[in-house]
Amino acid sequence: MSAETKPVDEIGWQRQWEEAGLFHADIHQDRPKFYCLEMYPYPSGKMHMGHVRNYSIGDAVARFKRLMGYDVLYPIGFDSFGMPAENAAMSEGGHPHDITERNMASITEQIKRMGFSYDWRRTLKSHDPRYYKWNQWFFTKFMENGLASREFAPVNWCTSCSTVLANEQVKAGRCWRCNGPVAQKEMSQWFLNLPFYGQELHDGLDTIGFPEHVKSLQKDWLGRSEGANILFGVEGSEEDIEVYTTRPDTLFGSTFVTLAPEHPLAESLVSGTEHEAAWKELYDEVSVTAEFDRIKNMNKKKGVFSGRFAIHPLTAELVPIWFGNFVIASYGTGAVMAVPAHDERDYDFAEKYQIPIKRVLVMEKNGDPSAGMKKAETELGWMVNSPLDGFDGLYGDEAKDAMCTALEHAGRGRRTVNWKIRPWLVSRQRYWGTPIPVIHCESCGAVPVPEQDLPVELPRDVVFGHGNPLGTSEAYLRVDCPTCGKEARRETDTMDTFMDSSWYFLRYTDALNDDEPFAKQIADHWMQVDFYCGGIEHAQMHLIYARFMTKALRDLGLTSIDEPFNELLCQGMVNKSAPFCQSCGITLSTSHEGSPCPHCGDELGSRSAKMSKSLGNTVSPEEMIELYGADTVRLFILFAANPTAGMDWSDTALDANHRVMVQMRTMPEQLMEWPSKPSPMDGWMDARFTQRIHAFFNAMETYDLRRAVEISHYEIIKDINWYVRRGGQNIEVAKRWLPQWAQMVSVSTPHLAEEWWASIASTSGFVSGSAMKSPAPLTDEQSISLSAEQYIRDVLEQARKVRVVAERHLGSSPTEATFVVSPAWKRTMAQAALSFMQDGGHPKKFIPVLQSLPIAQGERKGEMMGFWGKKMLPQVFKWDDVSKKVIASSLDEASVLSAANAFIAAELQLERVSVVVGESDEDGTGRSGSAMPLSPAVVYA
C-alpha cells in the first residue's frame, strides 16, 4: 500500500453531517431514547486534551447508541458566566461579555474540528438572558417556598476574588478557584437550603450508577450523623443550653458543658462577672480566625470557665459551663456535653483543667465499673455506674435508645439527625453572573422581582475594581418597589455560577423554549441523563448542587424525576512525563529536562504528571489534529487507557495509532480487489466476524471503550490477515462484512468510516446515520470452526517452542515433522472425567469410575491409572470451557491437522509434515506418551 494515500477529508465530512442535520435529536415515539452528556464546559479560548478525552468518550457512546437505533440527545453548550472572564476584563481591558463571546467562538471551532456528533441547535450559554432568566425565576420561586433566604452570618470571604464562597468551595482553607486564603466575615447573604434535601441526597446515592468513590465523597460532604439534642438547664436562669451528641449513652458521664465562644447565650452568662474579660478575649481570638485555621489550631485547646453551672437533664446534678475554642458555633447546636471518660478531646480538656472524669461505660461485658482510666475509652460499651435504675448493662444502640426515651419522657431531649452540609451560599459580589432578582425596599424588605419583569439583565455600564460592580451602575440600582411603589434599590449580588450548571441538562431537553425553562413532558421524556461523563473534580460541588436543584425543581412541579444523572463516568487525567527528582520528591518543569536538579544537583528521572502549563508538559490538540487528523487523536485517546484510568500521553504510541489509521485507509479497496474465490476459510471468517461483533456490542454496552476500539481497529485486522494467510480471499466475504465493520469503526473514528461507507457499493447515506443490526448468535458449527482454527494456532505455537529445542538436538534445522495425535483412550478418559465432573463429581472420586471403564480393563490398567493421577488429572482442570466442548465434540484432531498440513509445513519452514495417531500402526515415533488431547506431540527430523 502506498503511503501517499489521500488523507481523509475530515472537515468535508463534518460539513456534510451538518448539512444533513444528522445529529439533530428528535423524538420518535417508537424508539428508545438515550441522553448522553458531558459536563458543561467553561469556555476558555482553547480546547485542551482533557476536553478531547472527555468528548471522545461521550461521542463514542452517542454514536454507538445511534447505531443501535436510539433517539440520542447529545448536546453541548457553555458554562459562560464566571470570574475568569471578569478578571480578564479587569486586567486586559474590554468587557466580560465580549471576551466570553470571543473565547466561545474560538473553542467552538476547535471542538467542531474533532467531528463530535452534537446537536448544535441546542447550544446553551449561561450568559444568555434567555437562559439566566430562568435562574432568576427559580430563585423567586424558592423565595416563595422558603428554600431561598437571606441571612446575616459568618461566611467565607476570598480576598483575591473579592467575593464570598460556599462551604464546598473552600478546599483546605483556600479558595477552590484561585487557591487564595479564605477569611471569615459576617455578612448578609443569600442561601439555598441544601440540608432540606440532605436525607434524599444521601439515600438517592444508592439508586444511581455513580462510582463508589464519588458516592463516598458525597456522603462525606453530606456528613449524616445520628444522635440526640439534649437540654441542660442553667442554674439561676430560665434559659436552656441545647447540646448535640452522637453518644447519648454517655450522658451520665457528662461532667461539664462546653459552649462555642460565639454561642448566643455566652455573653449573658458572663456579663458583669469576673469571667467576662477572659471570655471576651477568647471570643475575639476565635471570631476573627477563619474556620479552617481554627480547626487547624485546635490542638491548642483553650478553655475559659464561665463561672456558671448547668443542670443535668436527668440527674439535676450541677456541672460547670465552659467556653472552648474547639467548639464550632455552626455545627450541631454550638454546644457540647463533655464526657471526659469516653471522648478523647473531653478527656484532654478535663485533664488540663482538673475536671472530674466519670466512667459510665465498660468495654467488656461485666467489666469492672470502678477501674481507673488512663485514656478515654471511646468505643461502644456496657453502661455502668448509672445513677438511675434500668440502665446498667445496656449496650450500644440499646443504651442510646433507653437514654433518648428517658429524655423524651422528661421533656429534655429528642433524637435528631445532624448534617455537616450547610445551606448553599449562592450570592457573589461579582459582576459576571446572574443578577439576583430582588429589590430592597425600606418598608417591604427584600421583594422578589415579579415574573413579568424578568429577566433582570446585567447592565453594561459598570466599573470594575471598586467593590461590587453592579453597585456602580446608578441606572441599574434605581428601581421602584414592586409592592408599594416607593423608591427602592436592586440587589447588587449575582448568583454563584454553579447555579447555571445545576439545571442546564434540563434546559438542553427543550433548549429553544422561550415560554418556560423547559416543557415538563419533554424533559420527562429525555431525562434522566443516561450517561454523564466528566472530571472527578466536580464530585462534591456541581454533582451535589445539580442533584439538589433537580429535587427542588421537581417539588416546584417542573419535572417528575428525582435524580438527574444515572451512569456517571469520571474520566481519568491526561498525563505526560515530566522531570522528577527522586531525592527532593518534586516534579519539575520540562525546561529542566536533561539538566540536574536545581535544588539538590541530583540527576533527574521522570514521572508522569498531569498536563499543566506550569510544568510545560502540555500537548496542544490543535497541533495534533493538524499533524495526524482528528480520527487518529480520537483513536489514540480511546485506546491508550480505559476511560476511568489516568492515561499517559505518548508521541510514539500516537504515531503507532496513526499507522493503524493509514493502514485502514485503503482497507475496503484492498478487500474489494479479492477474487470471487470461495475457500474453506470463508465459514471461519464469517464466524469470526460474528464473534467480534458480539464482543464489540458487549464492550460498548459496558462503556469499555478501550476494548471496543481494540476489536474494531486491531483484532479484526489480525483476523483478516489470518484469513488471507490461510488461503482465504473471497470478495463475497468482504462484501458481507465491510458495512458492519465500517459501523464499528465509525464509533471512534467516524471520518474514516464515512470514507469506507461511501466506497462500499451496498451502502448509501452516512454510516453516522445508519442502523446496525445485532448478528445472529454463533451456531454450533461456527463454534467448531473457530475451535478447529484455534487448535491449529495452538499446535503451531507449541510446535515452534519445541522446534527451538529440537534444533539443538538435531544439530541442524529440521526438515520434517510428525505430529502425533493423542491415542483414542486418552480422549475417552478425558471425556469421561469431564462429564463426571460436569455432573458435580469430585475429581478425587473419579478413580473407581475410571477403573470400571472399558479402556481400563486389560493389562494396561496400571499404566492408565498412573497416567490419570500424574498427567490427566491436572490437565482436566486446565481446559477452558471451549476446549472442554471441543473434547466432547466430534472434532477429529488428526483430520484437522492433515487438512492444514501444507500450511503448517510452510509456517514451520519444513519440507514435509505428517500426522499420525498415537499408538497406531503408522506411529513409528515412540513419542505418543507426551501427546494429550488437543495437544499432539511433535517429532522433528
Add this chain to the structure above:
RNA sequence: GCCGGGGUACCCGAGUGGUCAAAGGGGGUGGAUUCAAGCUCCUCUGCAUAUUGCUUCGCAGGUUCGAAUCCUGCCCCCGGCACCA
C-alpha cells in the same frame, strides 16, 4: 485516625477460582519484503527443557485438588474526610 480506590512483566494496562507464564498496546529482538530506509507481514520478548517442568502478579500466612483472583495480618501509593460533639 476514618472512608473509598489501588499495587500485575522494561513501560502502559487487561485479568475477580482452573481457559494464566498471565490478553492487548508501546518499547525491544530476529526474520520476510525492499537497491536501501520507511511502511507492511510473521516470530520471539521470566528461566529451563525433544515437548505442559521451575519461579513469578506489593509482603507474610491461610482456605482449596487448584489462588494474580477468596480469607487474615502487614507494607506502600492515590483521593476524600477529620480533635464534627
